[in-house]
Amino acid sequence: MGWQLSLSFLLAWILLALDTVDAKHYDDGADDVSRLVNKVAKANNESLLWGPYKSNLYFGVQPRIPKSIAAGLMWSRADDYEALQKNFRHTCEQSDEMAGYGWDEYDARTGGRETIHDANNQLDITIDFVKIPGGKHGGSWAARVKGTPREDAPEDLSTTVVFYATLEGPGRLEVNDWEAERSKAGSEGNIRLSGVTPELGRFMIDVTAGPDNDHPECSHPSCETKPLDKTFVASMEIPSEALWQSKIMLFATMRQSFQEALQEYGEQNLPPPERLFTVPHIPGKGNMHFVQRVFRGAFEFDILFSSKSAPVPVTSETLTKRIQSNAKSFSKNFDKAFSRKSPFNTAEYTEFSKNMFSNLVGGIGYFYGSGIVDRSAAPENDELDEGFWEEAAEARERAKPEEEQPHELFTCVPSRSFFPRGFLWDEGFHLIPILDYDVELALDILKSWFSSMDEDGWIAREQILGLEARNKVPPEFRVQYPHYANPPTLFMVLELFLDKLKASKPGKNDGDLNGADRLRSIDLENRDLALAHLRSLYPLLKRQYFWFRRTQWGDVKSYDREAYSTKEAYRWRGRTVMHILTSGFDDYPRAQPPHPGELHVDLISWVGMMTRALRRVASVLGKSDDAEEFAGYEDAIKRNIVDLHWNDAAQTFCDATIDEYEESVHVCHKGYVSLMPFLAGMLAPDSPQLKPVLDLIGDSAELWSDYGIRSLSKKDPNYGKDENYWRSPIWININYMILKSLFDVGTTPGPHQSQARQLYSSLRKNVVNNVFREWKRTGYAWEQYNPDTGNGQRTQHFTGWTSLVVKIMAMDDLPAAAGHDEL
Structure with missing residues (x-):
């Protein structure tokens, strides 16, 4: 045993020497580093404060502030009763049958361009969103909305467009001069909302009339009192928990106009649909405001959010200049981060590459709310008895899940239409390309995820925060369980960050943060800052790592399994007969029937990667005792992957289970699971x-x-069978x-x-x-x-x-x- 300990000790010091990146202890300079960290954190938050962070909407803007202001856009073809009710766009939905939508270019710090090809409404929409730094409250922002009829559209296509703004929490939001506007049948020119909140200070939102927009002709008597070339503004106060249901509230408001028209003109003489489906013009105070216009043919208008603490208000001219400069800077920064290599370094892949990345970053969302968690800690959750999956299901039925204290999360989403929320194992993959473009943004998201960890070290694998997010999730998937894990892909991002740090050449950036470009790479230019980030994360990394070891352990001793280590074996909890959702490989075939003696080769591989990443972080931070400890775990895991999971006859890595004779046997299904030791970097180049x-x-x-x-x-006999989700x-x-x-x-x-x-x-x-x-x-x-x-x-x-x-x-x-x- 002594030689094994000596070998592990020697290995730890070799690995420490290979991975150390200027590990230093700061004494006299500690205050300087602390000041720099705070300065960068402040600048980073201001740069990222605003964005299209309601990513479940085709266009929805909000700041990274709980219970604050939010704004969005809705539209529909207006000259058809059925289309108005069926095709009113707001949330991203697969059922909308769009011909495509998303960000063609997007930078989280400056903005970008989104295009929406709405085939059923016969309309293409382009939205240019820009961010303008300045002031004390995260700067200002603006959006230019352009609508262009598609080739198959009639020349006089009518479109109704609704901009809305809501305010949740303390503050004020109202239409300017609202008492004077109340008596008018509609407003001309620009519409201005003004407001104030504790975090944003005073601000105003201008919705411009736009250049040379046309409006449908209307001969109905109702148009004499409420012409279609006017802007209709409806202000109201509704319960804060209903603010996210903007479309429902809009339809309820339109119903008032419909009922008034029905009473005045009768069912046989109703106004045309583009006039009938407008909000009543009642501008005023409230926490929800609709600004509606009806256009004929192409249209354009601007939405200008100006912080009163900024040097000057945002204008349409400002917006035009920003659109042009942002497009140039994005192309430059994108090409620098993603220099496409042969054979993809041709023009035809440029648009594709930008689109893929921009939609990833444009899908970043800010969420705040409570999740539902079952903390009953039922003994059945340990899944130790035969038939454990049935006992665990019964325990879930008895449990009384509760809403937890609300928290925030800054995260990418897998799909704006179908999965508009944070997924733990997806997020590690999301951050891999983001890290290449904007290191500080990736670290900011990483820290947000680790900050959601509980005291035990558990992070919910699905972050379903608040009523709006919950509305998209079937009830059976809403509850999260503190003994359920997920592949720890965030640790992959840490390793890539360490690789970048090791390859970088530190500059003399002393905290000069002028411009978004400086923020993107400041961690690679200033080693002190990078190490400070790692130090702040390190206790959380260790906490989650040991949570994994404690809750997902596999049984080696009870079944006389021969292996180098009796401790390094792992089993996913949350197993059912057909699924291990927690593994990420939901319906991938596993041992039948399930058994508490199972060992999962993908899980031990993930833990091996996790161990290596943590050992490397410890090395960089100069924590040699920890690095030695993790090196020992890592060596044992690599040995046990072969001892417990390699099958010579099948020439592949396999899960293990216990047969009817209480013997450990392999269950081999060649595919992603059997490749995991290789994918996690657990095989040496000369491995047999x-x-x-x-x-x-x-x-x-x-x-x-x-x-x-x-x-x-x-x-495999299961190839393409049943759900066929991870089976081909x-x-x-x-x-x-x-x-x-x-x-x-x-x-x-x-x-x-x-x-x-x-x-x-x-x-x-x-x-x-x-x-x-x-x-x-x-x-x-x-x-x-x-x-x-x-x-x-x-x-x-x-x-x-x-x-x-x-x-x-x-x-x-x-x-x-x-x-x-x-x-």
């Missing part, structure tokens, strides 16, 4: 298990396809992990370098070209891709981890290596 893994990846009779690597082998389709996040692992092997001398390079080069082309082809064909990125046709399927506008194609295009091409593979 590496060549069978590479052979499996490249075998078209098993996993290889012309469009990417399948989730399950074609030879191609997923881009795992294909990215495969490519990264192949790249690592292909750039490291070893017996399998050439094989890895060949697989990498072909797979990279297959994945990117297929996602690109489907984006061109359908207008969308997709949740998954069909392994036989390459067609996108399941959720459309899945601009979460599918956007990893941006990172893949920026990876180096690997020409065939000199030398040869081991035969």
Whole structure:
């Protein structure tokens, strides 16, 4: 045993020497570092305060402030009763059958351009959103809304457009000169709202009339008293918990106009639909305000939010200049962050790459609210008895989940239409390309997630915060359980950050934060700041790591399993007969029936990656005792992956379970789960298990396809069966992990370098070209891709981890290596 301890000690110090990046103890300079941290935090929050953070809406703006102001946009074709009721747009919905929508360009610090191709309303909408720094309250912002009839639209297409603003919490929001405006049938020219909140100070919102807009003609008597070339403003006070239901409130308000028209003109002489479906003109005070206009043909108007503490108010001229300068700066910064490598360094991939990344960043949302958690701590939750899944289900039925204290989360979302909330294992993949473009933004999101951790070290795998988010989730999925884990992909981001830190050349940035560009990379320019961030995160990283070890442990001792370590084995909790939702690989085939003695090869691989990341952070921070401890765990995990999960006969890694004779046996299903030791970096370049893994990846009779690597082998009896969620389709996040692992092997001398390079080069082309082809064909990125046709399927506008194609295009091409593979 003594030599094993000595080996672990030696390994820890070798790894420490390799990974250390100027680990320093700050004494006299501690105050300077603290001041810099605070200065950067303040500047970063101001730069990121505003954004389209209601990402479940086609366009919804709010600050990163709980219970504050929010604004959004709704529209519909106006000349048809059925269209008005069926096609009134607000929240992103797959059922809207859009011909495509999303951000063509977007930078979280400056803004961007969104286009919406609304086929059923025969309208294309372009929204230019810009942010203008200045003042003491996070600056100002503006949006230009342009509508263009589609080719199949009539020349006199009528469109009704509604801008709205709401205020939740303390403060005031009202239409200027509202008493004078109340008596008018409608308002001309610009509409101004003014307000004040404790966090934002005083502000105003101008909704401009726009240049040369046309309006429908109307001969009905009602148009004499309420002409369609006017702007209709409705102000009201409603319960704060209903503010998010803006569309419902709008329809309720329109109903008043409808009833008045019905009473005055009768059912046989109702006004035309574009006049009938307008809000009553009652501008005033309130916490919800609708500003409605009806246009004929193309239209344009601006929304200008001006902070009173800013040097000057925002104007349409300011907006025009910002739109032009932002487009240039985004292209420059994007090309710098994602220099596309051969064969994707041609013009046709430029628009595609920008679109994928912009939709990822444009899908960042700010959420504040309470989640529902079952903290009953029922003993059945340990899942230790045979039939545990049935006992656990009964315990869930008895439990009384409660709403927790509200908290905030700043996060990307997988899909604005179908999954408009934070998902833990998705987020690590989301942050990989963001880290390349804006390090500080990625760290800000990372810290937000770790700040949601409870005292035990648990982070809810789905962040369903507040009524608006909850409304999108079926009741059976709303409750979160503190013994359920999720793949710890945030630790992948930490490793990539350490790689960047190690490769960077520190500058002399002493906190000069003028301009968004300085903020994006300041952590790489100022080592003190980077280490301060890691120090603040480190206790949370350790807390979650040991929560994983404590709650997801697997049983080695009870079944006389032979392994290097009796402790390094893991099992997902939350297992049912058909699913392990907590694993992320929901319906991937596992042992049947479930057994408390199961060991899951994907989970031990994730924990191995997590251990390595934490060991590296400890090394960088100069915590040698911790680094030595984690190095010991890491070594034991690598050994146990082979001892417990490698099957010589099948030549693959497998889950383990207990058979009817109480013997430990392997359950082998070749696919993403069996690849996880390789994907998590647990295999050395000369590992005896590496060549069978590479052979499996490249075998078209098993996993290889012309469009990417399948989730399950074609030879598996479960291939394509039942839900077929993770039982054949191609997923881009795992294909990215495969490519990264192949790249690592292909750039490291070893017996399998050439094989890895060949697989990498072909797979990279297959994945990117297929996602690109489907984006061109359908207008969308997709949740998954069909392994036989390459067609996108399941959720459309899945601009979460599918956007990893941006990172893949920026990876180096690997020409065939000199030398040869081991035969």
